Every structure is written in C-alpha cells, then in structure tokens.
Amino acid sequence: METTYCDRCGEPADGDGHDGCQAARELEPPRFCTHCRRRMKVQVVPTGWTATCVEHGTLTDR
Amino acid sequence: MSTSSVSVLDRARTRVLAEGQGLEEADILEVLRLPDSDIPAALQLAHEVRMRWCGPEVEVEGIVSLKTGGCPEDCHFCSQSGLFSSPVRSVWLDIPSLVKAAQQTAATGASEFCIVAAVRGPDAKLMQQMRDGVKAIKEAVDINVAASLGMLSQEQVDDLVDMGVHRYNHNLETCRSYFPNVVTTHSWEERWGTLKMVRDSGMEVCCGGIIGLGETLEQRAEFAAQLAELQPDEVPLNFLNPRPGTPLGDQPLMDPKDALRAIAAFRLALPRTILRYAGGRELTLGDLGTREGLLGGINAVIVGNYLTTLGRPATSDLELLAELKMPVKALSATL
Ligand code: SF4
Numbered sequence A: 001m002e003t004t005y006c007d008r009c010g011e012p013a014d015g016d017g018h019d020g021c022q023a024a025r026e027l028e029p030p031r032f033c034t035h036c037r038r039r040m041k042v043q044v045v046p047t048g049w050t051a052t053c054v055e056h057g058t059l060t061d062r
Numbered sequence B: 001m002s003t004s005s006v007s008v009l010d011r012a013r014t015r016v017l018a019e020g021q022g023l024e025e026a027d028i029l030e031v032l033r034l035p036d037s038d039i040p041a042a043l044q045l046a047h048e049v050r051m052r053w054c055g056p057e058v059e060v061e062g063i064v065s066l067k068t069g070g071c072p073e074d075c076h077f078c079s080q081s082g083l084f085s086s087p088v089r090s091v092w093l094d095i096p097s098l099v100k101a102a103q104q105t106a107a108t109g110a111s112e113f114c115i116v117a118a119v120r121g122p123d124a125k126l127m128q129q130m131r132d133g134v135k136a137i138k139e140a141v142d143i144n145v146a147a148s149l150g151m152l153s154q155e156q157v158d159d160l161v162d163m164g165v166h167r168y169n170h171n172l173e174t175c176r177s178y179f180p181n182v183v184t185t186h187s188w189e190e191r192w193g194t195l196k197m198v199r200d201s202g203m204e205v206c207c208g209g210i211i212g213l214g215e216t217l218e219q220r221a222e223f224a225a226q227l228a229e230l231q232p233d234e235v236p237l238n239f240l241n242p243r244p245g246t247p248l249g250d251q252p253l254m255d256p257k258d259a260l261r262a263i264a265a266f267r268l269a270l271p272r273t274i275l276r277y278a279g280g281r282e283l284t285l286g287d288l289g290t291r292e293g294l295l296g297g298i299n300a301v302i303v304g305n306y307l308t309t310l311g312r313p314a315t316s317d318l319e320l321l322a323e324l325k326m327p328v329k330a331l332s333a334t335l
C-alpha cells in the first residue's frame, strides 16, 4: 500500500512542512492513518503504544 | 547590614535548609529572577534541601490513561479536551491491558502506578471500571495505586479510599490569578474543594501543575506559594508541551534556564514534598535536563510514556539514578 498522509498532522505526505512532524514523532505516537487519513484510536501505556485504524489495522511501537 | 544585601540564597540556606521551612512568595519570586550565573548555586542549594529533608531516595512512578480524550472541559493546554480540534481520539483501556501496564510498570522497579481519566469528574461507569481495575491490579501485582479522575464528590472520595487508592492527583495547574486564562469551564476554587476532601479522607494529596502556560514570573511564584499553603505530599511539575489544535498549541517552549530556576524555586518553597518531574522535561530540557533536575531538587520521576505523549525509556532514567547513587524508593518504604 502506498503511504499518502503524514501520521502526525494528517496532511498529504508529499507536501512541505513535515520535518517538524518527524522530529515531534520521536516523543509522540502516530495520530493519523497514513493510508486513509482517519484519526486512529491511540492507546499509550508506560512501556509502549498501539494505534488502530478501523480500516487498516493496528500499529504498535514494536 | 541591610537585608537587601543578604542574597535570597543566603536567606534560603537558613530558613529552608537549616529550619525546613519553605520560602515565602517574595523570595520565591527572587529565585525565579536570579541571573543565569546564580542558577547552579540555586540548584545546588535546592539539592541540599532535598537531601536533608527528603533523603536520597527517588520515587519512581508510571502513569496510564484509563479513559483518553473527549473531555468536556476546556483546559487550554490539553489535547484531551473534546472542545478543540486535537487529533487525540476518545478511547478506553480494558482491564486486562490496565493490569498488564501495572505489571510492566512494577517491573521497572516503580512503586507507584497512577490511573488517569480525561473527565470533569467520574461517572458511574468510570467508578465501576476503577473498582474492577484496582481490584485486578492488587490481585496481580505489588504496587501502590494512585488515581487522577478530576473533581470528586465526597461519596466518590470515600469509594476510592475503600478501593485502596492511596494517593489522589488533582492539579491546580497554575496560580489562582492566572487560572481563568487557562480554564473557563470550572474554577480554581472547585479544584481546591476536591483537594480538601482528599486531604481530609486520609489519602495522600498529589497536586502540581504546568509551568510555561504564559503566566508571569510573579504568577509562577504565586503558584508555588499556593501549593505550599496546601502542603501536598507530592507536587508533579510539568513544562508545557504545546499540543497541536489546542489554544496553547503555538505557545513557545519554555526557556530551559527558566525551567531550572522553577525547579529550584519550587523545591525551596516546598522543602519536604515529593517533587516529581512530569511531562515536558524531555522537550524543554533535553536529555541532560533529567540529570540537572535530579541534582537540583527533584526527587521523583514519571518513567516511560505519559498519557498521550512519549517519554524517555524507563531504563535511561534508572541507569541515571544508579550513576547518581540515588536509590529507587522501595515499595515497602511507602506502604
Ligand atoms: S479536565 Fe483534565 S482531561 Fe479534561 S481538558 Fe482539563 S486537563 Fe484535559
């Protein structure tokens, strides 16, 4: 599947201005599905996180 | 010699270090205004105060969000308010995952596990989840359970005591005079009311806030003095991490030197409290900041991730504590 959207801000990934998003992502879980731009259900726990898109499944930090 | 020629740090050495009394508001403000060249001396004194009145142990805690997002309140820094266009979605953690998070927290050596919910105050569903969750944790793992569920009724306070919740977190967030700039859906006094009930119940009181919300130095000093009046068992100190979509999303990060002044000032205001490094330290102070804080008055950390953002790996903090020869406070010492 092709990556289309920034997982932090949800804007199209080929646009400018995602350097800050990339840097911020070191201390944040993803929020948007890169395939469909849906806001994901994100659960952070002390030792990890999971992020789920209803359409495209679950990502984890591992 | 006139009093003005005696520096605030000299006064603090007598009043705080020798006598164990916190600085008063005017002197807290002076610490917040110290020139850069005096910051190391202020942190050194704050460290001596912490060692004298609290000891070398560091209390380690993990926190987890039982109910994330969708909060009806409008705290302008918060990505979990349902009133802003934040990307954080509403989600509940199930009880098996809650227990697992407690086990993983205990495995780091932490003695505290705080369960947090993004709510104005608990409803019946949340109280039931707490009852089931705390029971399941206590059956599975040895760790102190704390909670942070917003404003409480007396009945809810009693229920939490009954469940065995030993400490309750409810942050005043900022000083009384600045609070209406940050929150409009409830008042500082309502928060204070919950804190009084918690105090009277015998649960330990955990109450802190966020520095760098746009408050003046005078207001920062006011906040420290108001916390000192409350005398919480624990004060978590957060530094604003501006969250996208929130009214404070474009607020600049705090100057790291101001953050260090604040750490020293809060310790000198609160010599005996557990002063915890909470959110925003990685972003505001970088990796070195954890060391500077722990040698500048901080004696507790949140390890691992926060509620909606990530932290340093727990191992980095624990290795640092070992290097600094600061023992992790054991569970038995807190029971
Ligand atoms: S009450 Fe708590 S969760 Fe709700 S908006 Fe305020 S800080 Fe966020």
Ligand SMILES: [Zn+2]
Pocket (backbone or CB within 6 Å): A006, A007, A008, A009, A010, A011, A017, A018, A021
């Ligand atoms: Zn982006």
Ligand SMILES: [Zn+2]
Pocket (backbone or CB within 6 Å): A033, A034, A035, A036, A037, A038, A053, A054, A055, A056, A057
């Ligand atoms: Zn998707």
